[in-house]
Amino acid sequence: MKSKYIACIFFILLVIFSIYSYAETKEAQSAVSTTQESGDTMVELLARLINGEARGESYLGQVAVGAVIMNRVKSPLFPNTIAGVIYQKGQFSSIQDGQFNVSIEEGSTVYNAAQDAMNGVDPTNGALYFYNPSKTKSKYLFSLTTVTTIGKHVFARAE
Amino acid sequence: MKEKCKKIAVIILIAILIVVGILCIMLYKKYRTQKQLAEDGYNRAMYDFVASVNNVKNELAKLKVSSNDAYNITTIASVFAKSNAAKANLDLLPFSVENIKNVSMFLTQLSDFSYILMRSVLNGDSIDNYKENIDSIYEKITELSNVTEEIYKDLNASNIKWNELEKVGEEKFKNTNLDEETSSASKIGKTFTDYEGIIYDGAFSNHILDLKPQYLNGKDLSNTEVENIVREKMDVESIEFIEEQNGMLPLYVYRIKLKNIDTIKTVYVTKQDGKIYQIISNREVKNKNIDIEKAKEIALEYINSLGVENIKDTYYLTKDNTVTISFAAVQEDVLVYTDLIKVKVALDNGEILGFEANGYIYNHKERNIEYSKSVDEARSTLYGDLKIESERLCIIPTDAKDEVITYEFKGTVGENTFLVYINANTLSQEKIYIVLETEGGMMTI
Numbered sequence: 001m002k003s004k005y006i007a008c009i010f011f012i013l014l015v016i017f018s019i020y021s022y023a024e025t026k027e028a029q030s031a032v033s034t035t036q037e038s039g040d041t042m043v044e045l046l047a048r049l050i051n052g053e054a055r056g057e058s059y060l061g062q063v064a065v066g067a068v069i070m071n072r073v074k075s076p077l078f079p080n081t082i083a084g085v086i087y088q089k090g091q092f093s094s095i096q097d098g099q100f101n102v103s104i105e106e107g108s109t110v111y112n113a114a115q116d117a118m119n120g121v122d123p124t125n126g127a128l129y130f131y132n133p134s135k136t137k138s139k140y141l142f143s144l145t146t147v148t149t150i151g152k153h154v155f156a157r158a159e
Numbered sequence: 160m161k162e163k164c165k166k167i168a169v170i171i172l173i174a175i176l177i178v179v180g181i182l183c184i185m186l187y188k189k190y191r192t193q194k195q196l197a198e199d200g201y202n203r204a205m206y207d208f209v210a211s212v213n214n215v216k217n218e219l220a221k222l223k224v225s226s227n228d229a230y231n232i233t234t235i236a237s238v239f240a241k242s243n244a245a246k247a248n249l250d251l252l253p254f255s256v257e258n259i260k261n262v263s264m265f266l267t268q269l270s271d272f273s274y275i276l277m278r279s280v281l282n283g284d285s286i287d288n289y290k291e292n293i294d295s296i297y298e299k300i301t302e303l304s305n306v307t308e309e310i311y312k313d314l315n316a317s318n319i320k321w322n323e324l325e326k327v328g329e330e331k332f333k334n335t336n337l338d339e340e341t342s343s344a345s346k347i348g349k350t351f352t353d354y355e356g357i358i359y360d361g362a363f364s365n366h367i368l369d370l371k372p373q374y375l376n377g378k379d380l381s382n383t384e385v386e387n388i389v390r391e392k393m394d395v396e397s398i399e400f401i402e403e404q405n406g407m408l409p410l411y412v413y414r415i416k417l418k419n420i421d422t423i424k425t426v427y428v429t430k431q432d433g434k435i436y437q438i439i440s441n442r443e444v445k446n447k448n449i450d451i452e453k454a455k456e457i458a459l460e461y462i463n464s465l466g467v468e469n470i471k472d473t474y475y476l477t478k479d480n481t482v483t484i485s486f487a488a489v490q491e492d493v494l495v496y497t498d499l500i501k502v503k504v505a506l507d508n509g510e511i512l513g514f515e516a517n518g519y520i521y522n523h524k525e526r527n528i529e530y531s532k533s534v535d536e537a538r539s540t541l542y543g544d545l546k547i548e549s550e551r552l553c554i555i556p557t558d559a560k561d562e563v564i565t566y567e568f569k570g571t572v573g574e575n576t577f578l579v580y581i582n583a584n585t586l587s588q589e590k591i592y593i594v595l596e597t598e599g600g601m602m603t604i
Binding site: 008009016017020063076077089090109112116157 | 171476
């Protein structure tokens with residue numbers, strides 16, 4: 001009778017672990033499949049950030065997010081590369097919460113928006129910051145001079 | 160029966176407890192490994208950062224006593240490389256952006272300064288003219304070096320943890336005085352950005368040479384006055400004022416519906432003089448009915464209709480049945496690469512989807528065009544095997560945020576196409592680009 005119990009426990013353990021390990025491999029797979037090959041890695045990187053931060057926004061709002069990244073690359077205060085700016089510690093919520101890895105939907109405008117931003121289009125008039133006022137508590141961000149508001153995002157400059 | 164239920168419940172409970180326990184241990188182990196990996200990365204970046212700052216300090220110390228120009232050049236080159244390395248490593252560390260601002264700015268300026276200094280010394284300028292600058296930079300880098308070493312020692316002695324670094328940065332870096340007037344131009348933008356592959360619109364995209372827009376000379380206009388200008392220049396059906404934008408450049412923003420066109424356009428007009436600065440719109444373009452040449456004509460006509468003459472197309476980039484064409488100003492047959500306007504045209508019906516005149520508005524002015532060397536003289540300085548396809552006079556921006564008149568030679572060596580720029584006064588070689596013909600257009604590196 002006792003051995004039956006132990007067998008039972010082992011069986012349940014086995015089932016739970018196989019579910020766990022399946023979930024793990026699944027997660028690893030999904031992380032890989034979003035990294036699709038594209039002609040230009042820089043456009044791809046920028047498009048993914050726009051997708052993570054602003055896919056629900058208007059086209060203007062999407063270009064604006066891309067423009068902030070490009071303005072940072074050009075600014076002496078921030079890293080010199082697009083990857084450097086995007087992955088700078090604690091700068092973009094989509095990097096931290098995994099939204100950056102969400103795959104880009106068919107027919108999405110984020111690639112066009114990324115390309116426009118790279119070509120120098122800038123609806124933010126030189127902004128270096130953007131934030132969603134309902135989602136941030138940062139005093140620093142609120143202290144900045146607002147340039148414009150597009151959709152849910154406030155675009156700002158430091159004096 | 161009740162007894163059996165109870166037993167099953169106990170079995171399941173035990174199983175769950177074991178699983179939860181094991182999972183906790185596994186997750187904790189995983190967390191520890193991940194944390195260690197992250198900290199290893201930080202440690203390495205911190206070590207490299209401290210070492211680079213120290214290297215810069217030592218190289219500058221050498222520069223202070225060295226009297227040999229050939230030796231100086233390699234030393235300055237090392238300052239350039241190490242200041243870039245320091246900045247790259249600083250950006251990897253978990254400091255908050257606000258706290259490292261002055262450090263980041265200082266390192267960028269140091270990189271710009273050393274590059275320009277390198278070129279000056281190579282062109283025969285004596286390093287003695289820069290002694291004062293070097294002394295002042297040396298003082299600041301010494302201070303920075305002390306602060307970074309302090310932080311690193313504290314980290315090593317476990318007096319502070321990586322997750323406390325944000326606060327430490329605030330205490331230590333924020334109060335470090337690093338304001339440096341070595342290159343005031345850095346306030347406009349940095350000389351070195353890793354743009355590889357994205358300079359589609361030609362060699363000299365978006366070089367802003369001055370903080371004051373050269374093209375604007377008149378007075379600030381009211382919203383109504385600017386709206387009237389827009390109505391004059393565009394076939395407006397309805398116009399809605401959105402806002403006055405006080406960013407880099409004071410602008411009025413409008414949402415405009417043009418006659419016979421469905422796409423709503425956001426139009427940015429300069430407050431001063433009322434010049435069209437930027438137009439943004441987007442729609443899916445399914446077909447391609449017109450070719451690039453026709454698109455160029457349409458774009459040029461559009462620019463002329465806004466009152467800008469003497470402009471020539473240079474590069475273009477196609478994407479999803481749209482084309483973005485770059486135009487540069489022309490004065491006395493000299494192409495002025497800094498004065499750029501970009502126009503995005505839909506290739507189905509030729510609609511103007513986008514317009515951007517940042518480069519033109521900031522840089523355009525009447526130039527004093529003077530040069531002393533002929534194209535033959537310039538050509539004779541080129542690498543012998545370069546098969547020249549075209550040549551022309553043009554004004555290009557320099558790394559020192561200045562501009563210079565050059566002969567541009569486009570030519571090939573083997574499979575590679577190059578653009579070589581030879582100074583039309585001194586015959587020194589100013590720039591070389593590699594031209595890449597891609598599916599979408601021409602890129603330069």
